[in-house]
């Protein structure tokens with residue numbers, strides 16, 4: 277039955293970004309229509325963050341069993357039953373799904389329409405038989421796996437994040453293309469679940485991270501038996517029996533062959549903008565996605581974009597917390613017409629490998645280029661009592677500060693780095709100095725003490741300064 281709706285706000289895509297916009301607007305009493313063509317929750321819930329973290333948790337348990345002997349327990353080589361691991365992953369998704377469900381959003385007052393949205397003109401979309409004319413639109417259509425133009429790839433079966441969580445049998449030898457967060461998280465998890473894994477990276481593994489910090493994690497993953505090859509050039513992909521064959525450029529114009537039972541493509545993401553007829557609405561795109569201004573407004577002033585589909589100069593890292601951050605800004609801008617511009621300077625990044633890698637603010641190289649004289653403070657987890665007790669001593673905290681001690685950035689490789697980065701995120705966002713962190717009491721024995729020790733190391737040169745020593749000596753003589 278044809279229907280015309282005239283809400284204040286229409287959101288296209290019910291992933292992390294779209295759901296956040298719709299929930300916040302509905303809670304403010306704004307009439308909202310939310311359109312989703314596939315599963316509520318988008319990538320993060322169904323084929324991204326949630327299943328990957330559940331799979332990683334299964335791998336962690338397997339690894340803990342392997343390493344149990346060091347704690348005086350019977351060590352054992354666990355056998356992963358992939359069908360049951362898949363069931364675990366699915367049950368975690370099912371436990372979280374009600375938060376993102378049609379029922380919950382309907383109860384919030386959102387009109388949820390299932391179907392594919394397409395713009396008719398600058399102020400109208402159609403979804404099947406429903407026409408929506410809204411005061412404002414938010415495009416939150418996300419991204420899909422980018423498939424690199426490697427000859428032969430389209431002729432072989434390959435997995436992506438959209439299919440890898442459906443495996444019910446262990447891949448004997450998994451080849452992963454791409455050593456970004458997706459590739460490395462899944463490579464380590466499958467290795468821990470018993471697969472042989474080879475990762476092929478065209479450039480540098482974890483290229484967005486501080487190389488010294490990344491090196492701690494890459495060394496640990498390699499020690500567990502994952503082969504990570506960097507700076508490779510894949511010439512072509514072929515089928516080989518029941519599996520796949522990768523042909524790499526070898527030395528002196530030769531070729532090198534790598535065979536595997538399964539191939540996973542984790543070579544980046546591509547914004548989903550096709551099928552929306554954005555041109556009909558006057559919304560410009562580039563190869564990164566929807567072009568926006570610094571306020572996430574598209575070239576059509578009625579329309580905003582959030583999350584993974586954002587391209588142009590204000591594209592951010594593709595994270596759920598970035599999609600949520602975008603959503604907060606757009607709700608304020610669309611409804612209250614006031615919001616700060618998007619600013620990634622204080623957005624943290626975490627890769628959930630073991631040891632975890634997390635960072636916020638400037639990396640050393642960027643800070644040197646921008647601030648000239650900087651200082652680098654470090655503290656290793658090997659010098660932390662809790663890490664020693666738990667035998668998780670790999671990694672370090674590396675902090676970049678100005679000469680006067682203002683915290684410009686922090687990178688961590690180590691246990692729970694994703695949790696430990698939070699005070700540093702506050703420090704960068706609020707322009708705090710090492711004095712602020714060094715001056716508070718941290719509970720003992722916690723992993724967090726690495727942060728205090730790194731901050732306190734700022735004062736180490738002071739302790740050996742002749743002036744300070746002279747002053748201490750003088751005060752001692754005065755009684």
Ligand SMILES: Cc1cc2nc3c(=O)[nH]c(=O)nc-3n(C[C@H](O)[C@H](O)[C@H](O)COP(=O)(O)OP(=O)(O)OC[C@H]3O[C@@H](n4cnc5c(N)ncnc54)[C@H](O)[C@@H]3O)c2cc1C
Nearest residue numbers: 289291292293313318319324325393418583584594595596
């Ligand atoms: C394997 C993996 C692991 C990840 N792990 C993490 C992590 O640990 N932490 C983190 O912060 N980020 C992680 N990410 C990134 C995170 O998943 C994304 O940044 C996030 O999902 C982006 O949200 P979004 O709302 O922009 O898009 P999506 O979640 O992709 O949602 C977009 C929605 O729009 C719908 N849609 C598209 N076109 C239309 C249309 N024409 N009409 C109607 N609906 C449409 C789609 O069906 C989809 O449901 C991970 C990603 C992957 C692939």
Ligand SMILES: NC(=O)c1ccc[n+]([C@@H]2O[C@H](COP(=O)([O-])OP(=O)(O)OC[C@H]3O[C@@H](n4cnc5c(N)ncnc54)[C@H](O)[C@@H]3O)[C@@H](O)[C@H]2O)c1
Nearest residue numbers: 424454455456457458459477478542543544594626627628
């Ligand atoms: N922990 C997290 O928060 C998390 C986890 C997974 C994904 N994500 C997000 O998802 C996005 C996508 O992650 P990703 O790892 O797929 O992408 P990415 O762009 O970070 O990494 C892809 C890697 O693939 C390599 N590559 C591309 N083509 C290749 C080729 N032909 N041969 C060999 N290597 C090739 C690239 O050089 C790059 O290093 C990221 O931006 C990330 O923010 C976040």
